[in-house]
Amino acid sequence: MPFAETRATGSRRIINGVLPVIVTLSEAVQCGDVLGVTGGTWVRSAHTTGEQPLLVASVDAPSGDIIKAFPLCIVEVTTTAANKSTVGEIVALSDTGNYQAAGTGLPDIGFTASIGGDNLTAVMVIFPMATQMDTART
Amino acid sequence: MAFVETRSAAAARTVLDAVGVCRVALCATSTTNVVYAGDSLGIDTNSEWDLSAHASGEQPLLVALESGVGGDTISAALMALIEVTTTSTNVATLGEEVALKDTGEYQATGAGLPDVGFVVSVGSDSLSAILCICPSFPQLTTARA
Numbered sequence: 001m002p003f004a005e006t007r008a009t010g011s012r013r014i015i016n017g018v019l020p021v022i023v024t025l026s027e028a029v030q031c032g033d034v035l036g037v038t039g040g041t042w043v044r045s046a047h048t049t050g051e052q053p054l055l056v057a058s059v060d061a062p063s064g065d066i067i068k069a070f071p072l073c074i075v076e077v078t079t080t081a082a083n084k085s086t087v088g089e090i091v092a093l094s095d096t097g098n099y100q101a102a103g104t105g106l107p108d109i110g111f112t113a114s115i116g117g118d119n120l121t122a123v124m125v126i127f128p129m130a131t132q133m134d135t136a137r138t
Numbered sequence: 139m140a141f142v143e144t145r146s147a148a149a150a151r152t153v154l155d156a157v158g159v160c161r162v163a164l165c166a167t168s169t170t171n172v173v174y175a176g177d178s179l180g181i182d183t184n185s186e187w188d189l190s191a192h193a194s195g196e197q198p199l200l201v202a203l204e205s206g207v208g209g210d211t212i213s214a215a216l217m218a219l220i221e222v223t224t225t226s227t228n229v230a231t232l233g234e235e236v237a238l239k240d241t242g243e244y245q246a247t248g249a250g251l252p253d254v255g256f257v258v259s260v261g262s263d264s265l266s267a268i269l270c271i272c273p274s275f276p277q278l279t280t281a282r283a
Contacts, residue, residue: 018157019219019270021258037233054233054256071258071270072157072217132235133253133276137190137197 002101003085003112003122004094011078014058015123017070021055024066029057032075034093034109034128042069045107045128047095053107053128072127074113075099078120085112085122099124107131140246141230141257142239143267149223151176153203154268158216162187162200166209173212176220177202178238178254178273187214190252190273192240198252198273217272219258223265230257230267244269252276 005011012032026041033044036051045053055069077099079085091099092106102108110126145151153175164173165186173179173189180196182188190198200214222244224230236244237251247253253276259268 019155019217021219021268021270023259040232042232052233055258071256071272129256129270130272130275133255133272134279135237135247135251135253136276136279137192137195137238137252138250 004083004100005077013076015074017073033057084119142228142245143222145243152221154219156215156218229264
């Protein structure tokens with residue numbers, strides 16, 4: 001089966017992040033959630049509201065909290081053995097905010113750097129804004 | 139009005155953080171050219187580092203971390219968080235994509251202008267914004283065939 005993480009409280013861990021930014025949330029998020037902007041506020045990037053993914057939340061937090069977020073980070077996620085990731089595969093964001101294998105219409109946000117020896121975790125390099133910068137100088 | 143920063147010595151930018159730092163020598167043959175901290179740099183026709191601008195066609199690659207003039211060697215980075223100055227009529231919008239104007243200012247996206255980053259914060263007085271700038275990424279477009 002293709003890669004799909006198990007997104008639950010405590011299921012992700014930020015291993016490293018660069019260029020931290022302080023953001024105010026208008027929706028509850030979990031550590032490792034990819035954030036976008038809607039109505040001038042930061043929320044979890046999801047298809048139904050159409051926010052493009054830009055930053056990665058560093059912690060679990062309720063709506064209204066001010067947290068640190070990263071444009072580029074290394075995240076460890078939890079999988080099942082049946083939905084384990086593959087080293088080197090492209091990681092996309094599901095319509096509900098989970099990391100999963102690349103799919104039609106889903107934004108690419110990074111790739112898998114390593115897999116746990118028990119096939120129940122994976123470490124990903126996540127850089128959500130990269131694919132949206134698609135125009136070079138003409 | 140659309141976002142345009144104010145780029146000048148007086149309205150100096152602040153580099154807040156950076157990764158992928160290196161040292162680059164600015165084009166020695168254009169000693170009157172001024173690079174400000176936060177400017178996007180490209181390679182000119184002399185194969186030297188210069189302000190990325192349309193007239194000379196340099197694709198933006200790095201972010202200057204300090205100011206300099208032609209012939210100086212300065213620090214530059216692959217990615218940086220920079221704070222820029224705006225006017226209240228040209229304020230940035232949280233989350234909007236940032237492009238590079240033909241004269242080196244950061245502004246809202248526009249036809250023919252290179253994408254270089256995103257707005258990650260806007261000052262409460264609407265006179266500043268924090269940008270995440272990573273100018274080389276739009277040019278990395280080809281996967282293995």
